[in-house]
Amino acid sequence: MNLVDAVLAGDRLALSRLLTRVENQHPEGIEALSQLFPHTGRAHLIGVTGAPGTGKSSLVNRLALHYRREVQPAPRVAIIAVDPTSPFSGGAVLGDRVRMRDLSGDSGIFIRSMASRGSLGGLAQTTAALAQVFDAAGYEIIFIETVGAGQNEVDIARLAHTTLVVEAPGLGDDIQAIKAGILEIADILVINKADRPGVESTEKALRNMLELSHPLRHVFRHHGKIEVVEAAAAAPQYNSWIPPIHRTVATEGKGIAELVESIARHRQHLIESGDWEARERARLQAELEDLLRETLLHQFRSRIAPQIYEQVLQQVLARELSPWDAVHLLVDRRQG
Amino acid sequence: MEERKIRVLVAKPGLDGHDRGAKVVARALRDAGMEVIYTGLRQTPEMIAEAALQEDVDVVGLSILSGAHMELVPRVLELLRQNGQEHVKVFVGGIIPDEDVPRLLEMGVTAVYGPGALTEDIIRDIRAAVLGTPA
């Protein structure tokens, strides 16, 4: 049996090996992705982002347990945990499993650690491909824990259907960690470590920032009188999702059931509003265009004499040609 | 295509209390360009084999200070074999009496290190075992 058939039949060792080939962008891995593609599109991808130490791994541990024990019928759960690759050595220490020991011994859970391998933005280049493999292998819930180091972890919002942004109280005197950019990608906000002092002020700050991006009511000054119009009343057809804020204590499992309900509600919202399809479309279109670009460039380069290409590049370097003119020149030469 | 990354699971089976040594080794392997999956304290052989399977590692490094190596190591080896991962190289570090070393090697362990082992030696041995380059 080949690797793809074995994966579709539920062979975990085959799945693990295939993940490695896909991660290494081995030709066999790319071929397998193509064969698995018809089996994808069923999973709910849940991104988990937030600064290091806020409790992302601990939270994923509890969420996975909840899906396996409390949800009927229990979905299979995959976890992809991304940690940074050292820019100096190219190596990495991947430590998220330390917080996920409760999940061992359950064959309906599969945890895979990934090094970012030089890619910025909180994911590795092949994280999306790994999620596709899990999807095809029948994992219905897929958690993706990001590196969590930067403010610009927008890639996760593009990949996941539902993005959780995790904060913790007391990470700075004010909430330094909370930047507008990361809030914009949040479908659900989680204040973890709610057992710690400072929860109230963290929640208040989050609400204030949320109000800016999702105004709940519009305040008008009308003939000197202040009028308040609730957003829902102003535009009842405007079916928008306002990110809920949840408090959790991952170490004790508090707030997890409510969070899982919220995740399910968000999925429902995506489907009913048509956003699920719109996201799928945008994601697949981006993937298609990336591949097209890569393929066309490759074709173009293989058909043009290297000396000519080099010559044009030299002219650009000498500022005799602009890159735009260079493209025209190269493309016209090909057609002429 | 990028060079093959060596993936290593560093685990601490048994009940003894601290993992300083294991962490030092994990960091040294990272600095040698390897991807190290660190699993923390008090891992059972079942947990270790399961993690090795899910992470598709080339190497499992076991740090054992408790003296229980003669029970823990064969169990890990057996589970790896059961899972179809007999190709995974197993390295053992910790406090291992001299007379146990040949017995562990005979069982299929690739190398055994005492508390004074140099990380350079461990790195070199792992590379040799996985990539087949001469040590």
Ligand SMILES: Nc1nc2c(ncn2[C@@H]2O[C@H](COP(=O)(O)OP(=O)(O)O)[C@@H](O)[C@H]2O)c(=O)[nH]1
């Ligand atoms: N007090 C408290 N500590 C927590 C909570 N959740 C996680 N932690 C601890 O915070 C530390 C970092 O957790 P981890 O899940 O590794 O965070 P990550 O870096 O965001 O993945 C660990 O020591 C956890 O035990 C919580 O709800 N309350």
Ligand SMILES: [Mg+2]
């Ligand atoms: Mg983590």
